[in-house]
Amino acid sequence: MSDKEHINRTVLYRLRKFGLLRSVYLFLYYAIASHLPTYDSPLGPLCGKFRAFLAKRLISESGEGLRVSSRVNFGSGKRVKLGDRCILSPGLTIIGDVEIGDDLMIGPDVVMVSYNHAYSDPTVAMQFQGVTESRPVVIGDDVWIGMRAMIMPGVKIGSHAIVGGGSVVTKDVPDWGIVGGNPAKLIKYRNH
Numbered sequence: 001m002s003d004k005e006h007i008n009r010t011v012l013y014r015l016r017k018f019g020l021l022r023s024v025y026l027f028l029y030y031a032i033a034s035h036l037p038t039y040d041s042p043l044g045p046l047c048g049k050f051r052a053f054l055a056k057r058l059i060s061e062s063g064e065g066l067r068v069s070s071r072v073n074f075g076s077g078k079r080v081k082l083g084d085r086c087i088l089s090p091g092l093t094i095i096g097d098v099e100i101g102d103d104l105m106i107g108p109d110v111v112m113v114s115y116n117h118a119y120s121d122p123t124v125a126m127q128f129q130g131v132t133e134s135r136p137v138v139i140g141d142d143v144w145i146g147m148r149a150m151i152m153p154g155v156k157i158g159s160h161a162i163v164g165g166g167s168v169v170t171k172d173v174p175d176w177g178i179v180g181g182n183p184a185k186l187i188k189y190r191n192h
Contacts (some may be wrong), residue, residue, distance in 0.1 A: 022058070026076065029054040038070045038090055055088075062086075063102065079114075079134075083141065096153075097136035104139060107147030107165060112137050114153050140175065149184075160190060 033054050036047035051068040058077035063084035074080050074094040083102035092106060096114030114137050118129035135154030139145075143157055146165030157163065157173040164180030164187075173179050176191045 025054050025057045029058060030073075034071055034073070036070060039067070097134050098139070099136060100139045101141035101143070101159065103142045105144040107145060107149070109148045110145050110151070111149075112139075112151040116153055162190065 029051070033047070033051045036050065037044050039045060039048050041047075048067055048069065051070075051072070052066045055068045055072075055074070055077065056062045056066060059074060059080045059082060060078055061081040063082060063086070065085035066082060067087045069088060069090045069092075071090050072088045072092045074088075074092075075096075079097045080094055081099040083100055083104070085102060086100055086104040087106060088104075089106050089108045089110070091109035093111045093113075095112070098112050098114060115131045115134045117126055118132050119126045121129055132153070137151050137153065137155050137157075139151075139157045140159030140161065142160045143162070145151070145157075145163045146167065148165055149163045149167045149169065151157070151163070152168065152170045155169050155172060157169070158175035158177060160176045161173045162178045163169055163173065163184065164178070166182070167180050167184040168182040169179065169184040171183070173184070174186070174189075176189045178187045178190060179185060180187055
């Protein structure tokens with residue numbers, strides 16, 4: 001190993017050890033990559049590959065074939081797990097513990113959240129009560145979530161399910177279920 005290679009490895013080791021490399025990835029993702037053009041523009045595919053490169057280094061677990069569009073916000077990514085071939089559309093917001101299976105298709109501006117603001121003490125202003133305990137959101141394989149849907153804390157969406165656009169999902173969705181509305185209700189099953 002040459003001196004230059006040794007120095008490069010030492011620098012990378014120190015960056016990883018102190019979490020600085022992660023900080024660099026976070027900065028690059030949120031300051032630059034998340035604002036680059038989306039997939040349907042001429043430079044979109046290249047920008048998407050750059051976003052996916054950074055996201056894979058930030059997200060706790062990520063499978064193959066990840067597609068990340070512009071304005072996707074997953075916080076630090078430490079509590080997010082993604083399966084294979086997930087498509088994260090523009091404006092997606094993931095807050096907290098979220099686990100997603102393979103082949104997710106998601107519309108723009110979807111919100112997934114695993115905790116909420118605490119409000120149980122009426123003598124303390126809500127903004128000073130912190131947040132509730134995290135209740136993970138779990139999404140199965142081959143799921144389609146429509147535009148501007150909201151997935152609330154503790155919800156489990158079964159495999160092969162569809163969530164209609166604009167839905168507010170407060171209860172579990174069964175495998176093959178199609179749900180819609182506010183609050184989301186079961187409309188029918190895809191396999192019947």
